[in-house]
Amino acid sequence: MPHFTIEYSANLDARLDMGEVVEIVRKAAVETGIFPLGGIRVRALRCEHYAIADGAADFGFLAMVGRLGAGRDLATRRKAGEHIFNTLSAYLDPVFAGGKFALSFDMHINDKETSWKRNNIHEGLSARPTVIPGCGEDASRGSRDSGPGPSDHPGMTRTN
Amino acid sequence: MPHFTIEYSANLDARLDMGEVVEIVRKAAVETGIFPLGGIRVRALRCEHYAIADGAADFGFLAMVGRLGAGRDLATRRKAGEHIFNTLSAYLDPVFAGGKFALSFDMHINDKETSWKRNNIHEGLSARPTVIPGCGEDASRGSRDSGPGPSDHPGMTRTN
Amino acid sequence: MPHFTIEYSANLDARLDMGEVVEIVRKAAVETGIFPLGGIRVRALRCEHYAIADGAADFGFLAMVGRLGAGRDLATRRKAGEHIFNTLSAYLDPVFAGGKFALSFDMHINDKETSWKRNNIHEGLSARPTVIPGCGEDASRGSRDSGPGPSDHPGMTRTN
Numbered sequence: 001m002p003h004f005t006i007e008y009s010a011n012l013d014a015r016l017d018m019g020e021v022v023e024i025v026r027k028a029a030v031e032t033g034i035f036p037l038g039g040i041r042v043r044a045l046r047c048e049h050y051a052i053a054d055g056a057a058d059f060g061f062l063a064m065v066g067r068l069g070a071g072r073d074l075a076t077r078r079k080a081g082e083h084i085f086n087t088l089s090a091y092l093d094p095v096f097a098g099g100k101f102a103l104s105f106d107m108h109i110n111d112k113e114t115s116w117k118r119n120n121i122h123e124g125l126s127a128r129p130t131v132i133p134g135c136g137e138d139a140s141r142g143s144r145d146s147g148p149g150p151s152d153h154p155g156m157t158r159t160n
Numbered sequence: 161m162p163h164f165t166i167e168y169s170a171n172l173d174a175r176l177d178m179g180e181v182v183e184i185v186r187k188a189a190v191e192t193g194i195f196p197l198g199g200i201r202v203r204a205l206r207c208e209h210y211a212i213a214d215g216a217a218d219f220g221f222l223a224m225v226g227r228l229g230a231g232r233d234l235a236t237r238r239k240a241g242e243h244i245f246n247t248l249s250a251y252l253d254p255v256f257a258g259g260k261f262a263l264s265f266d267m268h269i270n271d272k273e274t275s276w277k278r279n280n281i282h283e284g285l286s287a288r289p290t291v292i293p294g295c296g297e298d299a300s301r302g303s304r305d306s307g308p309g310p311s312d313h314p315g316m317t318r319t320n
Numbered sequence: 321m322p323h324f325t326i327e328y329s330a331n332l333d334a335r336l337d338m339g340e341v342v343e344i345v346r347k348a349a350v351e352t353g354i355f356p357l358g359g360i361r362v363r364a365l366r367c368e369h370y371a372i373a374d375g376a377a378d379f380g381f382l383a384m385v386g387r388l389g390a391g392r393d394l395a396t397r398r399k400a401g402e403h404i405f406n407t408l409s410a411y412l413d414p415v416f417a418g419g420k421f422a423l424s425f426d427m428h429i430n431d432k433e434t435s436w437k438r439n440n441i442h443e444g445l446s447a448r449p450t451v452i453p454g455c456g457e458d459a460s461r462g463s464r465d466s467g468p469g470p471s472d473h474p475g476m477t478r479t480n
Binding site for chain 2: 361433
């Protein structure tokens with residue numbers, strides 16, 4: 001964790017580069033400093049069929065849901081969520097300016113008692129020869145957790 | 161809010177017009193009278209790969225999840241959900257008659273403390289020159305809420 | 321119920337047969353013995369756009385969410401979830417060996433008060449002439465539940 005899943009109306013393909021959108025969200029999630037880098041997964045799902053408000057075809061939406069591990073207090077989650085939302089919202093200013101559009105972001109907490117994971121990306125990151133300024137910690141800890149257990153650890157922030 | 165996301169087995173494409181399905185759900189949601197018109201977003205996701213029951217390829221499913229803002233009591237949510245489900249279910253009678261099929265609808269409430277939105281569709285609706293019979297209220301209030309706050313306001317029902 | 325939805329990074333298409341993956345999960349769900357056969361629905365959604373960890377394009381993920389009906393205790397859910405996760409994880413060993421990859425499985429419980437369903441697959445199963453070794457129960461009970469009510473019944477396990 002965390003997971004960020006975006007659902008969007010197919011008509012946004014003409015107004016947005018969705019590859020950039022997921023990258024904007026990924027970077028904003030990293031910047032919060034509360035997530036383990038190797039656990040961040042952002043994706044987008046194109047919805048070919050949709051119906052919005054009074055059914056007008058030119059309306060658009062982008063709806064993001066974030067799923068987090070348990071263990072962070074509300075203030076921390078709100079601050080992180082606000083940063084991610086504001087970053088995404090600012091990026092979408094031209095879409096709001098160009099038409100009628102609805103953006104949303106809802107955050108949920110996964111039940112830590114029924115959560116399983118296996119992840120070798122953490123070790124992949126620590127093995128990379130990249131210099132990570134201002135980060136002395138090793139990201140490889142917790143590289144493979146299977147079975148329910150402690151949730152996301154505070155991760156480190158990369159500057160790239 | 162509200163959000164309605166449909167996931168369906170790809171084999172339904174031969175039996176259903178999914179553009180009609182999302183429109184059926186949208187109209188039923190409007191008819192409940194408990195949602196702000198500009199917040200209604202229905203979409204469908206086609207699942208190319210699926211495995212149902214004993215694995216028979218001719219089985220099909222349509223699974224809808226609704227995500228609502230907090231603040232409505234259970235009786236209100238049940239009544240609204242029942243109307244939407246019954247409308248969709250009746251529309252799908254021919255699919256049930258023509259094969260083995262599973263329909264489901266589950267409703268969830270988003271955490272109002274970690275919910276962010278920005279929406280200019282409300283103002284778009286109030287600016288439209290369309291006559292809305294039996295509705296004297298202005299839908300433009302709450303046209304842009306960013307940051308957690310009060311959830312869906314009761315909206316108005318259009319007759320079209 | 322139950323529902324299992326998989327979201328996966330599009331780059332897995334070159335490494336995995338997703339039709340096999342949903343079948344692996346379906347069989348593992350049947351093997352738990354706690355789900356009604358006719359209620360099991362597994363599907364996968366391909367995510368064309370994604371951003372993982374530090375953004376490296378060769379990272380991959382497969383994230384599964386299971387939605388269950390209410391009524392089973394935690395120990396039962398954990399045991400079932402662990403079986404499904406371990407089966408899927410073992411199947412994905414080659415993917416872990418071949419690259420950097422994150423697998424996750426989170427289980428949620430649907431609110432039984434706002435859950436509606438209609439399903440004629442149960443009766444379809446009982447009408448099939450297939451011999452089901454070691455299973456004397458009729459799967460047709462509960463073949464159509466509409467409206468909120470009791471959740472998944474313990475089902476029977478087929479050996480195929």
